[in-house]
Amino acid sequence: MSQIAEAIGFNLIVISPSVTLVITVLILLFFTITVETSLSVKKWITFLGILVTVFCVFLKFGLFLQNGISSYFTQKILLDEFSLFGNVLIAMILFLNFLPIWDTSSKLNEKTSEAIILTLMSASGFFLMVDAENLIMLFIGLEIGSISLYALAGLNRSDKLSNEASLKYFLLGSLASCVLIYGVALVYVSYSVMSFYDFALALAYTGPDIVPLTTFVGVLFIFVGLLFKIAAAPFQSWAPDVYQGSPTGYVGYMASIAKVASFIVIARMCMVSMAFILEDFQTFFFVVILLSVLIGSFFASVQSDLKRLIAYSGVVQSGFILSGITSGVNGTSASMFYLFAYILQLIGIFTIFSIISGKLSSNFEMDNINGLIKNNRFLGISFCVFMFGLAGIPLTSGFVSKFILLTNLWAYERYFLVSILLLSTVVGFYFYLRPIWIATIEKVDEPVETLLIKKSEYLLIGSLASLTIIFGLLPDTLINISRWVVQNYL
Amino acid sequence: MIGLTYSFILLPLVNSVFIFLIPKRRAELFRPLTIFLSLIPLGLCLYVFLNQNLKTSFYVVDEFSWISAYGIDLIIGLSGMSFLLVTLNCLLVLLSILSLNENHSFSKGFLSALMLLQASVNGVFLAGDLISLFIFFEALLIPMYFLMGIWGGENKRYATIKFILYTVFGSIFILAGTIYTGVLSYLSSGNFALDFDSLSSLSITSSQSKILFLLFTFGFLIKVPIFPLHTWLPDAHVEAPTAGSILLAGVLLKVGAYGILRVSIPFFTEGFIEYQFLIATLSVVGIIYGAVVAIVQIDIKKLIAYSSISHMGFVMLGISAGRYLSLEGAVIQMINHGITSGALFMLVGFLYERRHTRRISDFGGLKKSMPIYAGIFLFTSFASIGLPGLNGFVGEFMILMGSFPTFNLLSSIAAFGVVLAAIYMLWAYQRMFNGELTHEDNKNVLDLNSKEIVSVAPLLILMLFIGLYPSFIESYVVQDVSVIYESINNTIGLSK
Numbered sequence: 001m002s003q004i005a006e007a008i009g010f011n012l013i014v015i016s017p018s019v020t021l022v023i024t025v026l027i028l029l030f031f032t033i034t035v036e037t038s039l040s041v042k043k044w045i046t047f048l049g050i051l052v053t054v055f056c057v058f059l060k061f062g063l064f065l066q067n068g069i070s071s072y073f074t075q076k077i078l079l080d081e082f083s084l085f086g087n088v089l090i091a092m093i094l095f096l097n098f099l100p101i102w103d104t105s106s107k108l109n110e111k112t113s114e115a116i117i118l119t120l121m122s123a124s125g126f127f128l129m130v131d132a133e134n135l136i137m138l139f140i141g142l143e144i145g146s147i148s149l150y151a152l153a154g155l156n157r158s159d160k161l162s163n164e165a166s167l168k169y170f171l172l173g174s175l176a177s178c179v180l181i182y183g184v185a186l187v188y189v190s191y192s193v194m195s196f197y198d199f200a201l202a203l204a205y206t207g208p209d210i211v212p213l214t215t216f217v218g219v220l221f222i223f224v225g226l227l228f229k230i231a232a233a234p235f236q237s238w239a240p241d242v243y244q245g246s247p248t249g250y251v252g253y254m255a256s257i258a259k260v261a262s263f264i265v266i267a268r269m270c271m272v273s274m275a276f277i278l279e280d281f282q283t284f285f286f287v288v289i290l291l292s293v294l295i296g297s298f299f300a301s302v303q304s305d306l307k308r309l310i311a312y313s314g315v316v317q318s319g320f321i322l323s324g325i326t327s328g329v330n331g332t333s334a335s336m337f338y339l340f341a342y343i344l345q346l347i348g349i350f351t352i353f354s355i356i357s358g359k360l361s362s363n364f365e366m367d368n369i370n371g372l373i374k375n376n377r378f379l380g381i382s383f384c385v386f387m388f389g390l391a392g393i394p395l396t397s398g399f400v401s402k403f404i405l406l407t408n409l410w411a412y413e414r415y416f417l418v419s420i421l422l423l424s425t426v427v428g429f430y431f432y433l434r435p436i437w438i439a440t441i442e443k444v445d446e447p448v449e450t451l452l453i454k455k456s457e458y459l460l461i462g463s464l465a466s467l468t469i470i471f472g473l474l475p476d477t478l479i480n481i482s483r484w485v486v487q488n489y490l
Numbered sequence: 491m492i493g494l495t496y497s498f499i500l501l502p503l504v505n506s507v508f509i510f511l512i513p514k515r516r517a518e519l520f521r522p523l524t525i526f527l528s529l530i531p532l533g534l535c536l537y538v539f540l541n542q543n544l545k546t547s548f549y550v551v552d553e554f555s556w557i558s559a560y561g562i563d564l565i566i567g568l569s570g571m572s573f574l575l576v577t578l579n580c581l582l583v584l585l586s587i588l589s590l591n592e593n594h595s596f597s598k599g600f601l602s603a604l605m606l607l608q609a610s611v612n613g614v615f616l617a618g619d620l621i622s623l624f625i626f627f628e629a630l631l632i633p634m635y636f637l638m639g640i641w642g643g644e645n646k647r648y649a650t651i652k653f654i655l656y657t658v659f660g661s662i663f664i665l666a667g668t669i670y671t672g673v674l675s676y677l678s679s680g681n682f683a684l685d686f687d688s689l690s691s692l693s694i695t696s697s698q699s700k701i702l703f704l705l706f707t708f709g710f711l712i713k714v715p716i717f718p719l720h721t722w723l724p725d726a727h728v729e730a731p732t733a734g735s736i737l738l739a740g741v742l743l744k745v746g747a748y749g750i751l752r753v754s755i756p757f758f759t760e761g762f763i764e765y766q767f768l769i770a771t772l773s774v775v776g777i778i779y780g781a782v783v784a785i786v787q788i789d790i791k792k793l794i795a796y797s798s799i800s801h802m803g804f805v806m807l808g809i810s811a812g813r814y815l816s817l818e819g820a821v822i823q824m825i826n827h828g829i830t831s832g833a834l835f836m837l838v839g840f841l842y843e844r845r846h847t848r849r850i851s852d853f854g855g856l857k858k859s860m861p862i863y864a865g866i867f868l869f870t871s872f873a874s875i876g877l878p879g880l881n882g883f884v885g886e887f888m889i890l891m892g893s894f895p896t897f898n899l900l901s902s903i904a905a906f907g908v909v910l911a912a913i914y915m916l917w918a919y920q921r922m923f924n925g926e927l928t929h930e931d932n933k934n935v936l937d938l939n940s941k942e943i944v945s946v947a948p949l950l951i952l953m954l955f956i957g958l959y960p961s962f963i964e965s966y967v968v969q970d971v972s973v974i975y976e977s978i979n980n981t982i983g984l985s986k
Contacts, residue, residue, distance in 0.1 A: 388632065393628060393629070393631065393632060394624065394625035394626075394628045394629050395625065395629050399625070399628075400557075403621075403665070403669075404557070404560070406665070406666075406669055407560075407669045407672060407673065407682075410666075410669045410670060410673050411673045411676065418666065418669070419666070422662040422665065422666055423662065425658070425662060426655060426658050426659050426662060429654060429655060429658045430651070430655060433635065433651070433654060436635075437639060437647070437650075440636070440639075440640070441636070441639040441640050474556075475556070475557060476555070476556065476557055476558055476559070479557055479559050479560075480558070480559055483559050
């Protein structure tokens with residue numbers, strides 16, 4: 001038996017984060033169905049589950065140190081730097097979002113466990129997705145993760161916008177998944193391979209000159225499916241509506257986790273599998289980046305709803321990250337730094353939004369943050385820090401990430417792209433500074449009422465804001481980590 | 491020495507946080523405490539001045555490894571020119587806090603934003619590499635955004651956004667230049683070194699030098715501002731609160747010129763030689779244009795704002811001529827303009843507090859009700875026009891004389907700027923102070939009180955001192971200027 005296990009590479013540690021999450025979900029389900037339990041017990045179970053998940057990610061580090069890059073379960077699950085980085089990011093997102101998600105869920109009353117179960121399930125799916133070596137595994141992970149997100153968007157059933165968001169996300173998302181699985185099928189048709197590494201080997205074997213057309217179409221379709229998840233233009237149309245309609249407390253989680261998982265997979269594909277034929281996709285990526293930056297900047301400048309503004313700004317940021325990933329090894333490492341810094345800011349912003357507007361609201365007009373600095377000085381300052389970070393003002397991590405990304409793009413001789421991205425940061429200053437103006441400078445008409453927040457929220461937002469500044473002042477550690485991720489391909 | 495240089499940046503930063511943390515109910519503490527706290531950096535300047543030989547060119551004080559993977563260090567250093575500008579900045583911050591009116595002195599946000607501005611401007615002048623220069627260059631937008639946005643005038647929103655977007659638009663060129671330089675330096679030395687030392691030995695081709703010069707200079711010229719890129723300045727000045735205007739004219743405009751002197755010319759000299767005529771032409775257009783537009787202004791603050799464009803045109807003319815004398819004159823004119831325009835904006839602020847108007851036609855005969863104010867205003871106007879014996883004369887004379895051999899025609903035209911300056915300043919003085927008291931409100935205007943006299947007096951003393959003994963500040967800029975001049979001279983020699 002153990003020999004068979006060894007032969008197929010059976011190893012529980014590599015999938016332990018997903019397994020832990022699923023077990024936590026099962027325990028929660030058990031308590032929900034059978035024994036009446038108080039909410040606080042469930043909260044502790046969930047929190048414990050997330051802590052164990054974080055611990056499991058550490059275990060995977062140990063395994064990596066022992067075995068190096070290795071695949072398990074007959075080339076289904078891969079353990080490499082990208083997957084570890086992805087695991088850390090996903091565990092971090094889960095950990096940081098636990099509080100907003102739980103608070104939002106308790107507002108939903110009878111559906112509390114439903115929401116938290118969906119969250120944990122989606123995280124377990126995305127864990128599998130970043131670990132996937134096999135394209136089918138990638139699809140399964142993506143689907144487990146996404147389907148939970150579709151449901152999460154529509155949990156606030158009494159709200160029309162929430163329903164719309166859910167339906168829209170589901171319909172467009174499944175279309176994207178269809179495209180992706182079709183792409184997988186086409187790749188399989190042309191080379192009869194499913195694994196990332198085997199695909200690279202097959203391409204290397206035939207040589208880049210006689211790659212069949214089906215492969216190109218297939219790879220293109222896979223990319224389209226993934227680009228949909230990161231809301232890169234022209235596949236961004238769902239993002240503003242979904243961000244706006246979903247309960248505010250969930251959006252930080254929904255936005256960040258899908259982006260992280262998809263970017264990690266895209267990076268690995270560009271680095272490992274498509275390395276030989278990536279040149280042929282440069283035009284495609286160039287158009288995507290250009291459209292993302294242009295469409296995102298333009299629409300973000302005219303939004304009056306803050307959640308939509310962040311959604312469109314996310315389109316721009318996706319363009320930035322994508323430009324690094326498609327520009328060589330150093331560009332990819334810069335993108336990994338960018339992704340990390342961006343995720344922290346994104347979660348921070350949405351945590352603040354959910355505190356201000358109530359966890360479930362779908363519309364979040366600019367006026368809602370009017371006088372924020374007077375209502376709660378701490379929230380006001382943190383909000384400014386996150387916005388400055390997104391805009392890329394020096395002394396925040398946003399500047400460092402933009403700087404090293406653009407440097408690497410320039411070194412890769414993509415001058416035109418650099419100038420477009422630089423110009424977009426000017427537009428970015430316009431639309432990121434507008435909310436700051438409203439939050440801090442604009443006169444408040446109504447009497448100020450103080451906004452009280454919990455200690456744990458202070459801790460969460462405070463640490464995210466200080467991380468944004470710390471990574472801006474002392475980025476060395478994180479940059480070294482992001483270089484470690486790609487070190488094998490240098 | 492290391493700690494001292496850091497403290498020019500860190501002390502204001504700490505002060506800013508400290509002021510912000512005082513609870514609101516102790517509002518009476520804000521102003522005295524801030525005055526005390528901003529005395530410390532100025533005291534440090536004095537200490538450094540007494541104990542250190544500052545008549546040097548730029549030397550590195552400390553390095554700090556920032557991104558080790560790319561070999562990027564943050565470096566701070568000091569030179570005579572930097573020291574003068576830092577001192578000017580510290581002095582103007584202290585004086586503008588001294589001159590604050592009741593509204594602002596009870597707002598800790600305002601005070602800590604001023605301190606933050608002081609820290610970042612000091613950072614620009616002390617930066618020893620392109621990255622830290624850029625970081626501080628852009629970081630000063632944050633305090634300016636709040637200073638202009640929260641405490642600005644009626645049309646503040648438009649002016650603030652315009653100011654920010656103009657500066658950011660310029661700074662992306664500087665960022666592009668920084669990145670390009672970094673990549674070139676990486677290709678030649680294998681290290682992403684951007685410090686001034688290694689840049690001066692970086693070998694680049696002539697076309698690269700031209701591109702880099704254009705990138706950096708464009709960004710800095712917006713900040714100066716030079717003629718077609720100046721439109722943010724009048725709006726920003728009119729809408730900014732008095733303290734903001736003082737610092738904007740006094741030191742922020744110098745950031746651009748400083749950048750050109752420190753980065754564009756010494757490192758990309760070939761580009762400078764290629765484009766010096768263009769810059770000189772634009773500066774002369776700016777001198778005349780600023781002066782002519784200043785003549786027809788009806789708002790006294792706007793008049794001074796346009797006069798700034800004219801005066802900074804002189805600075806740019808001196809720089810672009812590339813002669814030893816004209817470069818020295820340009821640096822001295824930078825300091826002088828900081829002193830005079832700071833004083834003028836402060837004086838206009840005093841008047842505005844009393845009358846809540848800045849229209850020249852609302853005044854008239856003020857000399858009768860405010861004799862001290864009128865005297866100080868006339869004195870400052872003379873300094874600004876460039877009356878011999880006062881500071882304005884020194885710089886403009888050196889610039890005109892120094893740039894004549896290079897640009898005969900242009901500097902002859904520029905000389906008319908001095909005449910025009912006399913027209914707009916003295917005509918404005920005449921309309922505001924001479925004649926009969928035509929407006930009822932002007933009869934009971936109080937003259938300057940002792941607090942206000944104290945806050946403007948140091949600037950008046952400096953105007954006279956520099957006017958009579960210019961070789962004092964000249965001795966501090968000699969080394970800096972000779973480094974720049976040598977780099978120009980060497981390049982000309984090479985091309986011949």
